[in-house]
Amino acid sequence: MSEDQKRQLNQQLWNIANTLRGKMDADEFRDYILGFIFYKYLSEKMEIYANDILKRDKMNYLDISESTKKGMEYLDAIREESLEKLGYFLLPSELFTQVAKRGNGNGKEESNFIIADVQKILINIQNSTMGTDSEEDFDHLFEDMDLNSTKLGKTAEQRNVVIAKVLSHLDKIDFQLKDSKVDILGDAYEYLIAQFASGAGKKSGEFYSPQQVSKILARVVTLGKTRIKSAYDPTCGSGSLILRLGKECDVLKFYGQELNRTTYNLCRMNMILHGVHYTKFDIRLEDTLEHPQHSKLDAEAVVANPPFSANWSASPLFTSDDRFSEYGRLAPSTKADFAFIQHMLYNLAENGVMAVVMPHGVLFRGGAEKHIRKYLIEEKNYLDAVIGLPANIFFGTTIPTCILVFKKCREQPDDILFIDASQYYEKIKTQNHLRDADVERIIATYSTRTTIDKYSYVARMDEVRINDYNLNIPRYVDTYEEEETINIINVTSELRTLEIEMKTADVTIADFCQKLNIPSPF
Secondary structure, three states: OOHHHHHHHHHHHHHHHHHOOOOOOHHHHHHHHHHHHHHHHHHHHHHHHHHHHHHHHOOOHHHOOOOOHHHHHHHHHHHHHHHHHOOOOOOHHHOHHHHHHHHOHHHOOOOOOOHHHHHHHHHHHHHOOOOOOOHHHHOOOOOOOOOOOHHHOOOHHHHHHHHHHHHHHHHOOOOOOOOOOOOHHHHHHHHHHHHHHHOOHHHHHHOOOOHHHHHHHHHHHHOOOOEEOOEEEOOOOOOHHHHHHHHHOEEOOEEEEEOOHHHHHHHHHHHHHOOOOHHHEEEEEOOOOOOOOOOOOOEEEEEEOOOOOOOOOOOHHHHHOOOOHHHOOOOOOOOOHHHHHHHHHHOEEEEEEEEEEEEOHHHHOOHHHHHHHHHHHHHHOOEEEEEEOOOOOEOOEOOOEEEEEEEOOOOOOOEEEEEEOOOOOEEEOOEEEOOHHHHHHHHHHHHHOOOEOOOEEEEEHHHHHHOOOOOOHHHOOOOOOOOOOOOHHHHHHHHHHHHHHHHHHHHHHHHHHHHOOOOOOO
16 A cells, blocks of 8 residues: 555545544544444454355355354354454454444435444453453453443434444445555554544643654664564553554564553554454553552563653652662652653563653752662663653643663663754644654664764763763753854944945935925935
């Protein structure tokens, strides 16, 4: 599929999404359209898989009768294999295309009432996994899709018309799921998530990291690798960031944790839509700092874009928690930034790489944060690089941010690389965007670890000590542009010349006015 075709598909999906909008906020109608797309995906995967099984019998899945004994025997056999392979099961009558046709009156003018059918099918998908290995991955996955909400229409009939229209439009789109080499649906899903994030204000930070930022983090932690055993994001949101690692190298297992239940559902859908088998991801729901759901992971790649300067309990009980105990101080209760860093480092493997987005305050704030920062640099020597990003590149906040890169076994233990990429971006409307060239420059500078005038600097550890462990980027990367020297004598001479020319012009204008017999302006 060409880039133009992808753009057309994305626009088509966005138009369909707006069919649902009505009076809903972006984060509300997002849950419906993404849920319907996910239902379509599950249906098409189910049909493709079942048809493949039935090839030897020269049948298609839709040929099976659900009301005959022979048909039920086929369905029982397919159900067993589907639950193991796909993790869920759908009957032929429950497939998306069948429901869409019923809602559209099977081609006739009148439409059938399908809300109850759709709601039941979504519940059945979840129920089909009960007692299986995939049960946790599908549990309450569609709970944010209330098809009886008055936001979809005041009456049941109005709601049915909207839902039937959306299903009909989606049914006409071919996501080419039979072609395993393309990920049209995954890319389209990412596009929609980005669109919703741009309209969700401050809420967008809960579930989405701009793709270019995700690309930097993913490439930094996978540099020089073609496969990593495990990847972890403790604040995984929609999963877009950690899924980006899969585009850079082969990831055997994805781990994540998310506090917001709606976003947690979005992440699990995103995983499955991108073809990640249910056995290859482990996404948990809970507060990462207060109630971590994974034991020590020793993940080979750790990435995150945590909520900036969030509150946490900073309970004294955490002083005996293995994640924080060795540092001697806890991050402030009003600024959990270093608590997230400590949690991530605890779960990082000895040979792993970690990259995390942080507000600039972590580079220079004092108190407990300075104590932790000094410990990480002086005692542990984990900090590998500090990368300054442009302001206003995240939805919901305009503050400048940075990426901190950590390694437990550093190849260059005697220095820290500083990159100031804050001035390299493109402004589109009210938002700043990193261009591909900006991303490539960051990655190239990080990989070669070079000092570039007004862009990067390799600081010796002694310099960091002299600066009292203050990591503020301008202390290391001098971006000052010297202004051009002004020759006052030449400027004075030019002003005198201009004054003479102006007086001459005034005389000429006055002369013309006199000849034309009109008042002079002077």
